[in-house]
Structures are given as structure tokens and as C-alpha cells.
Amino acid sequence: MRTPEELTERFRALGLKVTPQRQGVFHALWGNDSHPTAEAIWDRVRETMPTVSLRTVYQVLNDLIDLGEIGAVRLGTSSVRFDPNIDGHDHFVCRGCGRVHDVHATAMVELPADHYPDFEVEATQIVFRGRCPACARITAVPS
Ligand SMILES: [Zn+2]
Numbered sequence: 001m002r003t004p005e006e007l008t009e010r011f012r013a014l015g016l017k018v019t020p021q022r023q024g025v026f027h028a029l030w031g032n033d034s035h036p037t038a039e040a041i042w043d044r045v046r047e048t049m050p051t052v053s054l055r056t057v058y059q060v061l062n063d064l065i066d067l068g069e070i071g072a073v074r075l076g077t078s079s080v081r082f083d084p085n086i087d088g089h090d091h092f093v094c095r096g097c098g099r100v101h102d103v104h105a106t107a108m109v110e111l112p113a114d115h116y117p118d119f120e121v122e123a124t125q126i127v128f129r130g131r132c133p134a135c136a137r138i139t140a141v142p143s
């Protein structure tokens with residue numbers, strides 16, 4: 001993701017309004033690797049701008065997705081998560097603490113061409129599920 005300043009310039013160049021609320025969303029996303037929900041971003045923006053609406057936050061998130069600046073990730077949790085990291089990567093979801101980690105799988109996953117000859121794959125995203133090191137330590141029971 002670009003810096004909040006670069007995003008401001010890009011929005012202006014495209015003729016999109018750059019309001020303090022929009023910039024608040026840029027800042028809430030910048031360097032944020034927690035894969036926040038829209039509500040989590042809203043909470044963060046409201047710390048400094050109590051009047052911003054969730055609707056505005058959604059609008060900015062959708063604009064950023066349309067521009068390819070952030071990704072939307074569906075991880076099988078209740079709501080969509082937003083990801084400022086748009087480099088290809090996979091996710092690990094911890095069932096203990098619920099945290100989402102960026103991970104890089106070692107092997108390419110492919111559809112066997114003999115079974116799916118006419119499918120054109122454009123993207124692959126793998127979701128690993130389990131327990132992160134911290135949670136695995138807490139719940140480890142000697143056998
Ligand atoms: Zn965990």
C-alpha cells in the first residue's frame with residue numbers, strides 16, 4: 001500500500017475528494033498488519049475524529065479496493081478483513097486468539113489441467129488454520 005500522503009495525491013489526481021475522514025482511513029490502514037475489519041478501522045479513525053461514520057469508512061475502503069491499493073480477504077470469519085499488503089501472500093488464522101498472520105506457502109497450488117482444462121486461474125489464496133506459536137504453547141498438554 002502507498003503511504004497516506006501518496007494516496008492523498010492519487011485520490012486528488014483522480015478527482016476524488018480528499019477529506020480529513022478519508023485521510024484518517026488511510027492512516028488507520030498504513031502499516032496495519034492486523035487484517036482489520038471495517039469496524040476496527042472505524043474504531044481507530046474515531047479516536048481522533050469522533051463524527052466519522054461507518055458508511056464513510058466503507059466508502060473509502062471500497063475506493064481503495066477499486067484502485068487496487070488494498071485487498072479484501074475472506075477468511076471464513078464473520079466479516080471481511082482488509083489487507084494493505086497487496087503482495088501475493090497467504091494467511092494463517094489462529095483458532096486460539098483469532099489473529100491473522102501473513103504467510104508464504106512453499107509450493108504453488110495448481111488445478112490439475114486434465115480435470116479442469118478450461119479454467120483460467122487468476123489468483124490463488126490459501127488459508128491455513130490452526131494455532132499460532134503463542135496459543136500452541138498455552139494449550140500444550142503433556143501426554
Ligand atoms: Zn493464537
Ligand SMILES: [Zn+2]
Binds near residue numbers: 035083090091102
Ligand atoms: Zn495478509
